Each structure stands twice: as C-alpha cells, then as structure tokens.
Amino acid sequence: MKRPTKGFGRFFMNIKQWTSLGLIFLLGFILTAWAENKGAEKILIQGGASGNIDFPHHKHQNTLSDCNICHAQFPQNSGAIDSLKKSGKLEKKGVMNTCLKCHRDMAKAGKKTGPTSCKQCHSIKG
Numbered sequence: 001m002k003r004p005t006k007g008f009g010r011f012f013m014n015i016k017q018w019t020s021l022g023l024i025f026l027l028g029f030i031l032t033a034w035a036e037n038k039g040a041e042k043i044l045i046q047g048g049a050s051g052n053i054d055f056p057h058h059k060h061q062n063t064l065s066d067c068n069i070c071h072a073q074f075p076q077n078s079g080a081i082d083s084l085k086k087s088g089k090l091e092k093k094g095v096m097n098t099c100l101k102c103h104r105d106m107a108k109a110g111k112k113t114g115p116t117s118c119k120q121c122h123s124i125k126g
Contacts, residue, residue, distance in 0.1 A: 039058075103115065
C-alpha cells in the first residue's frame with residue numbers, strides 16, 4: 001500500500017512525531033520551572049544571643065536529594081521559621097537540633113558534612 005504524501009494523510013503519519021516533540025517540550029518546561037523555584041541562595045536565620053546563621057540553602061539543595069528532609073518541619077515560605085517560633089510551634093533550638101542531627105548522622109556514616117559546633121554556624125556581626 002502506498003503511503004499518502006499530501007494533506008491530512010501526511011500530517012496524520014507524523015502525529016507520533018508531533019506528540020513526541022510536544023512531550024519533550026512539556027518535560028523541558030516542567031524541569032525548567034522546577035529548577036527555577038529553588039528559593040533563596042542563602043537564608044538568614046535568627047540565632048539568638050549566639051548570633052545569626054547564614055544558611056546556605058542552595059548548597060543544601062544540591063547535597064540533599066529530598067526537600068522534605070527539612071521542609072516537612074519548616075514550610076517553604078519566607079519567614080516560616082520566625083513565625084513558628086513566635087507561635088510556639090517550634091521549640092527553642094529546634095532548628096539547630098534538626099541541623100546538628102543531620103550533620104552528625106552524615107559524619108557517622110563517613111560522608112562529608114556541614115558544621116557541628118556553635119561558632120561554625122553562628123556569627124555575631126557588629
């Protein structure tokens with residue numbers, strides 16, 4: 001049987017190609033949108049009398065495979081930690097204890113990890 005070479009028949013033959021191309025563009029769009037929504041590169045966390053913490057957010061995103069490791073406890077919106085502290089839903093040193101546990105667990109597993117002492121995170125700037 002001879003293949004149609006003109007008009008609708010030709011377009012219909014290429015529908016699989018068009019569908020594949022459309023799916024590739026859609027996937028590219030989704031991945032680009034996801035990559036763009038990474039939040040702040042660094043986040044300033046109020047650290048009390050010991051000094052504030054310049055939290056390297058993007059560094060953690062690149063190291064951890066699952067955002068929910070942190071964001072199950074801390075919502076993904078600006079000021080969430082301060083709001084949780086003010087409302088009493090986050091215990092004193094709750095952020096610090098979460099970070100230290102993760103860093104220490106990684107160190108025990110022999111993985112490169114972040115700081116595990118006060119002055120490595122807290123900074124009092126005059």
